Every structure is written in structure tokens, then in C-alpha cells.
Amino acid sequence: MKVFILAALVVVVASQGYPNPQYPKPQYPKPQYPTPAYPRPAYPTPAYPTPAYPTPAYPTPAYKAPAYPAPAYPSPAYAKTPEYAPMPYNFNWAVKDDPSYNDYAHQETADDKGYVTGSYRTLLPDGRTQIVDYKADDYTGYVADVKYDGEAKEYKPAYKPAGYPSPAYQKPSYPSPSYSAPKYPSPSYPSPAYPSPKYPTKY
Numbered sequence: 001m002k003v004f005i006l007a008a009l010v011v012v013v014a015s016q017g018y019p020n021p022q023y024p025k026p027q028y029p030k031p032q033y034p035t036p037a038y039p040r041p042a043y044p045t046p047a048y049p050t051p052a053y054p055t056p057a058y059p060t061p062a063y064k065a066p067a068y069p070a071p072a073y074p075s076p077a078y079a080k081t082p083e084y085a086p087m088p089y090n091f092n093w094a095v096k097d098d099p100s101y102n103d104y105a106h107q108e109t110a111d112d113k114g115y116v117t118g119s120y121r122t123l124l125p126d127g128r129t130q131i132v133d134y135k136a137d138d139y140t141g142y143v144a145d146v147k148y149d150g151e152a153k154e155y156k157p158a159y160k161p162a163g164y165p166s167p168a169y170q171k172p173s174y175p176s177p178s179y180s181a182p183k184y185p186s187p188s189y190p191s192p193a194y195p196s197p198k199y200p201t202k203y
Contacts, residue, residue: 086114127150
């Protein structure tokens with residue numbers, strides 16, 4: 001026990017008698033390492049073989065054409081047209097109007113066998129007359145023979161406008177209106193009577 005107390009005293013005396021030593025901070029130079037130079041690797045370009053794909057073969061589709069039944073329409077049934085025997089006739093007419101240059105005629109005859117003959121003529125604008133003789137039946141059809149009578153001339157219409165007199169309208173005459181002047185009675189107002197003003201006497 002005494003030894004322990006003595007050792008403690010020695011430690012206290014030693015700590016108070018010696019100052020704490022201060023050492024300067026060491027400075028070390030920054031190390032410099034040379035940059036390593038490695039050779040650039042050279043890799044060979046890879047060569048890949050071109051892929052070869054087989055062409056696909058698709059079977060041609062075979063579609064069966066649809067079969068539609070042919071439509072069956074009933075044949076129309078028309079009533080038979082009654083046949084009448086040809087009726088003989090004969091007509092003839094003509095128009096001649098010099099002011100309007102209308103000059104034409106037509107004549108036709110038919111017998112009881114359906115044989116028709118006729119002719120018509122027309123005055124053309126060039127001065128000629130066109131004459132057509134024709135015949136028609138159920139075997140030869142319509143056959144016409146066209147002829148022209150006269151010499152063609154230059155067509156110059158000579159139309160003159162009709163002269164109409166200028167309309168003369170009589171100027172209407174209206175009587176002058178006579179209005180009597182209105183008579184209004186004169187108003188009679190009594191004259192106002194104002195009292196004379198009275199002013200105070202000055203001193």
C-alpha cells in the first residue's frame with residue numbers, strides 16, 4: 001500500500017516538473033509518378049458471314065368459284081295487238097302568205113291495202129321550191145324523190161319594222177284647291193293691375 005501511494009506521488013511530481021514537448025509537423029514532398037505508356041491494342045475487324053435465308057415457298061391458295069344459279073324470270077305476256085285493215089284516206093292542204101314568205105303544200109293518198117303516195121312542196125329562203133314525191137308500203141318502206149324548182153338566189157330578208165304612232169297622252173288638269181283661311185277668335189285677357197311700390201323716406 002505504501003509503495004502504491006509513493007508511485008502516485010512520483011507521477012504527480014513528474015507531470016508538474018517537465019513541459020510537454022512540441023515537435024514541428026513533418027513536410028513530405030508530393031510523390032510524382034510517371035504516366036505509364038501502354039501500346040494501343042489492335043483488334044482485327046470481325047468478319048461475319050452473310051446469312052443466307054431460304055426463300056419461303058407458300059402454296060397457291062385454291063378457292064373454289066362460287067356457283068350461283070341463273071335467275072329465271074318469267075317471260076312477260078303481252079296482249080296481242082289487234083290488227084286492223086288499212087283505211088283509205090285522202091287529204092290536201094296548202095299555205096301561201098307572201099308577207100311572211102310562207103308558201104308550202106302537202107297532199108297524200110292511201111288505199112285499202114296500205115299503199116301510200118303523196119307529195120309536198122316548200123318555198124326555201126333562197127327562192128327555190130323543194131318538191132318531194134314519196135310512196136310507202138309494208139314491203140318497200142318509205143321511198144322519196146326530192147326535186148328543186150327554180151334558181152337559188154342570195155337570201156336577203158326585207159323586213160321593215162312596223163311604224164307605230166307615238167302615244168299622245170292628254171295632260172291631266174287638276175283644279176286648284178281653294179282653302180279658306182281659318183278664323184281664330186282673339187283672346188281677351190284683363191290687363192294686370194300692379195300696386196305702386198312704396199319706398200321708405202331717406203333722412
